[in-house]
Amino acid sequence: MKRWQPVSVLSDIRRGEVAGVRIDGREVVLWREDTPTPALHAWEDRCPHRGMRLSFGFVRDDALGCLYHGWQFGGGARCRLIPAHPQVRVPASIHVHAYSVREHAGLAWVSMDGAEDFPVGGTGPDNVQPVRTLHVNASVGALRHVTGIAPDAGIAWHGPVGLAVHEPVAGQGMLHVVRVADAEEVPLPALSRWAERLRDAVESGAVTDRIMNELAMGELA
Amino acid sequence: MSAGVVLYDWTPDVRCYAVRLGLSLMNMTYETRAADMDLPMGQRPAGLRPGERPPVLVAGSVRLSRPGAIMQFVARQPAVARAWLDPAHEWMILDWLDFGATALDTMAAARDIAFGTTLPVLPPMGALVAALRRMEDHMTARAMEGHDWFASPAPSIADVVLFVVFALTVDLGVERDTCPALRRWARRMRGLPGFMVMPGVPDYA
Numbered sequence: 001m002k003r004w005q006p007v008s009v010l011s012d013i014r015r016g017e018v019a020g021v022r023i024d025g026r027e028v029v030l031w032r033e034d035t036p037t038p039a040l041h042a043w044e045d046r047c048p049h050r051g052m053r054l055s056f057g058f059v060r061d062d063a064l065g066c067l068y069h070g071w072q073f074g075g076g077a078r079c080r081l082i083p084a085h086p087q088v089r090v091p092a093s094i095h096v097h098a099y100s101v102r103e104h105a106g107l108a109w110v111s112m113d114g115a116e117d118f119p120v121g122g123t124g125p126d127n128v129q130p131v132r133t134l135h136v137n138a139s140v141g142a143l144r145h146v147t148g149i150a151p152d153a154g155i156a157w158h159g160p161v162g163l164a165v166h167e168p169v170a171g172q173g174m175l176h177v178v179r180v181a182d183a184e185e186v187p188l189p190a191l192s193r194w195a196e197r198l199r200d201a202v203e204s205g206a207v208t209d210r211i212m213n214e215l216a217m218g219e220l221a
Numbered sequence: 222m223s224a225g226v227v228l229y230d231w232t233p234d235v236r237c238y239a240v241r242l243g244l245s246l247m248n249m250t251y252e253t254r255a256a257d258m259d260l261p262m263g264q265r266p267a268g269l270r271p272g273e274r275p276p277v278l279v280a281g282s283v284r285l286s287r288p289g290a291i292m293q294f295v296a297r298q299p300a301v302a303r304a305w306l307d308p309a310h311e312w313m314i315l316d317w318l319d320f321g322a323t324a325l326d327t328m329a330a331a332r333d334i335a336f337g338t339t340l341p342v343l344p345p346m347g348a349l350v351a352a353l354r355r356m357e358d359h360m361t362a363r364a365m366e367g368h369d370w371f372a373s374p375a376p377s378i379a380d381v382v383l384f385v386v387f388a389l390t391v392d393l394g395v396e397r398d399t400c401p402a403l404r405r406w407a408r409r410m411r412g413l414p415g416f417m418v419m420p421g422v423p424d425y426a
Contacts, residue, residue: 012401135399
């Protein structure tokens, strides 16, 4: 089944930044170009030269450079410069595996199996801003249940607050929190602290109904 | 004013790295006496006293061995920029400095377990993971308030010690994607003038 997974809030991957994320146990590098219209890329987190994690690398304009030997990969995931051999025309076979990536609802969405259709079922509000991503030491199944994400949905809306999850490795979850941009009645710091309490409750096996009810009531403690 | 400052330094030790990094960022000149604590007593520098373990900073009659105390001593030198121990935010800086120094001790012990064996083993990580989570939640809240650093508007000695905790837990199996706010803050640390690396803390990332 081809599917899209939310893997990061967009505020964690701004212009010129590079970040490693794990998706279903696979290592993926997210990076954004340092250009006036900076595109977002999601690639296998592995340099084809020596296997170094590209997420340790650095963004130079519209390319990602490997920390090890500076091999540079352009937006098409093809190697275009080997600094030790600057005159060499790099063969097209030297490239990184690229995944489909989209930006939607304040989140970066990645498809590991080449899905091209988007969005991920259902429509949400427009003008959504990212809040934060939290690591939760609990299964994604438990997180989806608690946050009310339907089996075929990518995101659950509770009033102006959107919750999404993905699985970095089996048994662990990442919780992504977004909010309608002009929903000032839910202040971002309070929403962030609310998410911490939800995380702590899920991890300790405590009852989460009361915490989720705060969202429904629009009254974050 | 820095004449006569001597640091007894053991390169792979995390507390020594925190001190080297702090001295470099605060632009303090000093002499290094390299010590290898894996060697027998007789092969260590003569000035290191029995039972002492690097880092040891000696400046005149002052002799310090705790990273937090060394950071404060350096930050209070007249030639060092006040921002490193900003008087307006001193208590918060000292609180996070103490938090970081304690986490550094925990990490040093964990690394001894992990690397001091023929076959590397993963030490119990609960205390360090809990410390990183508190740091992550704090820096998330700071970012929402428009702040870039742990305790004050500019980088402080607390950031120095906490950076070492974050940067080297990757050696102990803590994945970076669990701490996005710390990753962004660490990148800023790397961009500071005088930033220096150690084994396990590469130039970029």
